Amino acid sequence: MFKYRMFKKSILFVALLLIITLIVGCTQIQSVKTQPDSPGSQNSKDNKWFVLRGDLHCHSSFSVDSNAPIETVVSDSVKAGYDFISLTEHNTQEHLKYLKEEYSNDDLIIIPGYEWTLKRVHMNMFGLYEFEEKLGLDTFEEINSYIDYIHELGSIVQINHPNWKALYAQFALSIPGDLMEVWNGPFGTDDKKTLKDWQNLLTEGKKIIATAGRDEHENYLNNSPVNNVYAEEKTAENIFENIKKGHLYITAMKDCSDIWLSCGDAIMGDTVEYAKGSQIYLKIEKLPHNAKIKIYSNKGIEFEEIYDASKNTAYEKEFLVEEDKSFYRVEVWSAAVSIPLGISNPIYIENENQNE
Ligand SMILES: [Zn+2]
Ligand SMILES: [Zn+2]
Structure with missing residues (x-):
């Protein structure tokens, strides 16, 4: 029998979120919304993007370690303010037959x-209703060749909670996933470690999309964390396509530190060719006073700034792309408690001269 991940760190974390909500001004309790939000979209030249909020990791009673009916997961997730969710049940496709209708x-x-x-690593796969299951795989080679099969079917693979103590983090980090769950459930020391591991993988030149998951088994009114996807349409296909491209940023909750990062027509997740004089544009909305904004590249922290809410404007910054940089990404941290409020995916810079 597997010992599944259950609940961790929850009560303390809920208290921390409440502190942020009440004291520093992010609003999280929202009624069901009918229109997608569009923070940052006015900065896009073609103005086609809007933001959809979702969860990429939760369980219902189709998993052996949850008793929640799918109907409850769905209705409570709507109340929690999500536009989309993925039900990621442990080692079964039964829920997919059910959801197909x-x-x-x-x-x-x-x-x-x-x-x-699996025993050494947990991975989410998205976008498939039917596939051949392979349980009990243990070696890197076996897992790798199964991932090839999953890729051939058009799906993507996410490495889940790689620093969860019951797993072998270094093994999980060596698996060639498309996405990495850098935030799983309440943000804890394992997630902090994963965030650093992700930065290291990016610095090594890997392109891995950062995601977050509630990994809920019980309380679907919980609305933390959130994946905010830049989408063109509110359809499963379009959301999936944009997740695949890394067009997403993570927030601690809904309506909190919305990040826009672009370089010309490219947005977070995209790759641009290095060109002298090209600029990165960053805009962050819904920032609490004293939030810390950090811009990372392959060289570590590039800029660090404390947001002054008394100016009553969104945070904006424009800076030149430097020749020795292979990506830029953003993190926003709360001043009140030590958790991130927002994490963007990178814009990748390709530079022929550097790579030769
Ligand atoms: Zn898991
Ligand atoms: Zn799970």
Whole structure:
């Protein structure tokens, strides 16, 4: 029997979120919304993006370690303010047969998911309703060749909570996933470690999309953390395509530190060719006073700044792309408690001269 990940760190974390909500001004309790938000979209030249909020990791009673009916997961996730979720059950496709009958509606899009739960690593796969299951795989080679098969089917693989203590983090980090869950459940020391590991992998030149997951088994009114996807349409296909491209940023909760990062027409997740004089544009909205903004590259922290809310404007910054940089990404940290409020995916810079 597997010992599944259950609940961790929850009560303390909920208290921390409440502190942020009450004291520093992020609002999290929202009614169901009918129109997608569009923070930052006015900065895009073609103005096509809006933001959809979602969870990429949760369980219902189709998993052996949850008793929640899918109907509860769905209705409570809508109340929590999510536009989409993925139900990622442990080692079963039964829920996918159930969901196949067009379960998504205008309030909530459901992206097919599955948590491939092995002894040494847990991985989420998205976008598939049917595939050949392979349980009990243990070696890097076996897992790698199965991931090839999953890729051939058009799906993507997410490395889940790699620093969870019951797993072998170094093994999980060596698996060539498309996405990495840098934030799993309440943000804790393991997530802090994963965030550093992700930075190291990016610095090594890997392109891995950072995601977050509630990994809920019980309380779906919980609305932390959130994946904010830049999408063109509110459909499962479009959300999936944009997740695949890394067009997303993580926030501690809904309506908190919305990040826009662009370089010309490229947005976070995209790759641009290095050109002398090209600029990165950053805009962050809904920032609490004294929030710390950190811009990272492959050389570590590039800029660090404390936000002054008394100016009553969004945070904006424009800076030149430097020749020896292979990516830029942003983190926003709360001044009140030691958790991130927002984490963007990188804009990658390709430089022929550097790579030769
Ligand atoms: Zn897991
Ligand atoms: Zn899980």
